[in-house]
Amino acid sequence: MLELNHIYKWVKAGGRRIFLLNDLSLKVESGEFISIMGPSGSGKSTLLNVIGMLDDFNEGEYYFLEEPVHTIKEKQRANLYKENIGFVFQAYHLIDELTVYENIETPLLYKNVKSSERKALVADILDRFNIVGKKDLFPAQLSGGQQQLVGIARALITKPKLILADEPTGNLNSKQGEEIMELFKELNEEGVTIIQATHSENNAEYGSRIIHLLDGSMVREKSETI
Template structure:
């Protein structure tokens, strides 16, 4: 599903290159559940952003479902991203001015789905994550755990095949965190490929395999 070949990313610091990612080679199969671990500044998030097509490397190739991602035009890449990838953030990043319902609906609007279909999908999501009663609340009226559940529901609304999560439990207490990880596990069992960045060994264990990073390199 995903193939990274010799990925390099660097910044220029006073004339010398400072590498953020150094010769990354990685293959992800459909149905995988990968946890990326490593200390702060090791390049985890950069790698995840790269996988999510939000950032570009300075060197190397990225194949997503056989397509050379960085050779694609921006429009096509957005389309690819839209139809296959969902993103979950550490700080949820719900749109403050929209209700739970509307937040989940937003990516569907961007996909230009007709109203009826959107309604069905959102209703399905609300039901699936048990937040039907909260659909008219605004993010500020929810607890962190609930907000993250909405974040995940929103990420899954477009039925992506790949879910990227950047420390999804980082801002949550341990009980809420556990719930989210249970949810991830269940999603994975339903066939969604998941790549998560995490600091916690315990959360990493939910994944099928763990990748360790240090100074921009895989170990």
């Protein structure tokens, strides 16, 4: 699915380079569920952003679905992630001014999906997540767990091949967190590739592979036998 080869990313502080990602290589196969662990500042979010093409890197190669991300143009890159990647954030990042329904609908608007089709797609996903009753509420009127559900629903609406989740349960209590993890597991079983960054050992265990990061490098990798 994607392959990172010797990725370096740094920022300059006082003339010195501080490495956020340091010689990081990673290969992800389709259908995997990967958990990235590591202390704060170890580069988890940076790695997810690089994979999600939200952020650049300074050195190295990145192939996504065989496309060389490090050489293609901005516009192609945007198309690539628009078509294939869904994001789930710790802080949900729902648009405050839009209702649940409209939040979920937004990615379809940007893909110029026809109105009737949009309605059908959004209705399906609301139904699946059991939030039909909440569709006209605004994010501020929902609990954290519900907001994150909407966030995931919004990430899934375009049927992405890859979901990137940055601490998806970080702002939730353990019960809500568990529900979200169960949902991820379910999605993974349906064939969606998932990469999540997390602090929680328990949540990490849902993954088929756990990667430990420290100071931008991979220190340990543990695979479960499927």
